[in-house]
Amino acid sequence: MKKILVLYTGGTVGMDYTDNGLAVMPGLFHSQIRSLAPIAGVELDLIEYTDLIDSSDINLSHWVKIINDISNHYNEYDGFVVVHGTDTMAYTASMLAFALYGLKKPVILTGAQLPLVHRRSDGWGNLIDAIYSAMQDGLYEVAIAFNHKLFRGCRAQKVSTNRFLGFDSVDEEPLAEFGIDISWYKKRMLKAPKDAFTPIIPKLIKVLDLSFRPGYTTDFIADTILNTDAQAIVLQTYGSGTIPIHNQHLVDALTSATKRGVLIVSVTQVIEGRISNTYTNSKLSKLGIISGCDMTPEAALAKLWVLLSSDMSENIIRESIRKSLVGELTEDY
Numbered sequence: 001m002k003k004i005l006v007l008y009t010g011g012t013v014g015m016d017y018t019d020n021g022l023a024v025m026p027g028l029f030h031s032q033i034r035s036l037a038p039i040a041g042v043e044l045d046l047i048e049y050t051d052l053i054d055s056s057d058i059n060l061s062h063w064v065k066i067i068n069d070i071s072n073h074y075n076e077y078d079g080f081v082v083v084h085g086t087d088t089m090a091y092t093a094s095m096l097a098f099a100l101y102g103l104k105k106p107v108i109l110t111g112a113q114l115p116l117v118h119r120r121s122d123g124w125g126n127l128i129d130a131i132y133s134a135m136q137d138g139l140y141e142v143a144i145a146f147n148h149k150l151f152r153g154c155r156a157q158k159v160s161t162n163r164f165l166g167f168d169s170v171d172e173e174p175l176a177e178f179g180i181d182i183s184w185y186k187k188r189m190l191k192a193p194k195d196a197f198t199p200i201i202p203k204l205i206k207v208l209d210l211s212f213r214p215g216y217t218t219d220f221i222a223d224t225i226l227n228t229d230a231q232a233i234v235l236q237t238y239g240s241g242t243i244p245i246h247n248q249h250l251v252d253a254l255t256s257a258t259k260r261g262v263l264i265v266s267v268t269q270v271i272e273g274r275i276s277n278t279y280t281n282s283k284l285s286k287l288g289i290i291s292g293c294d295m296t297p298e299a300a301l302a303k304l305w306v307l308l309s310s311d312m313s314e315n316i317i318r319e320s321i322r323k324s325l326v327g328e329l330t331e332d333y
């Protein structure tokens with residue numbers, strides 16, 4: 001018999017329709033999940049958070065709570081399901097992937113596009129697929145179960161607000177597909193980590209995420225970088241890592257920031273593909289900018305946050321950014 005702990009944090013799946021729009025309802029998810037027919041071979045325990053949220057309200061304290069709940073119950077359960085709103089699920093999945101260092105059990109996030117109170121809710125299927133995934137032997141990672149697929153958490157992104165296909169991971173094939181039969185793609189899954197499970201609790205780290213746009217935004221980004229006290233910046237560049245490199249104000253701002261020790265990581269705004277130095281406009285290493293390879297902006301933000309929360313030296317942190325720690329990137333060849 002497998003034991004799975006379900007953490008309900010909020011999100012559409014357990015919301016109800018109110019005069020003020022869809023809103024979280026204490027107790028509703030609990031009463032619905034109780035109506036679920038028992039699944040053979042699994043015993044489910046549920047913790048419903050007292051502070052249920054629309055996931056757009058997520059902050060550091062929620063992440064710390066989820067990490068602590070998993071850590072404190074780590075030895076009692078075979079796997080964990082984190083029920084979460086879809087809007088920031090990819091950020092939380094990435095945060096957990098890096099913070100749960102040495103994880104040797106499945107941690108599966110899921111949610112829904114339509115609440116369980118809706119007749120056509122996708123929530124039931126997503127929940128069942130998440131529970132099956134959390135029961136899997138040999139799955140040592142954080143993943144998202146959504147719309148009949150299991151995605152690596154630190155590779156997934158929200159890709160639709162109105163289709164049931166809410167998530168995808170275009171740079172990485174899914175870890176499983178839930179058709180009439182379930183296909184587990186074991187070769188794509190992470191190997192068991194050698195190090196012991198020693199979670200890193202994220203601290204109050206200032207990581208900025210800035211995305212280039214033609215026009216005024218370029219100067220806004222330059223001014224922001226000059227004046228910020230952020231410790232790290234995720235720079236969402238165009239295409240394969242290009243920026244308006246002929247804007248001297250921007251180049252000066254980037255150079256002065258990297259010289260004063262701000263970690264700047266370049267990731268592409270484009271859904272698929274990676275950073276390269278093919279163009280004059282993408283030769284950013286001379287400005288001290290580190291390539292984020294094919295990391296999603298969500299993964300880059302979480303990775304910087306967790307690395308800066310750890311006790312690693314600055315050199316090791318710099319080296320780790322371009323390395324695959326939990327399958328979040330394809331290293332440069």
Ligand code: ASP
Pocket residue numbers: 010011012013053054055056084085086087088111112113
């Ligand atoms: N606004 C909701 C949330 O992220 C959307 C959802 O769960 O699908 O909490």
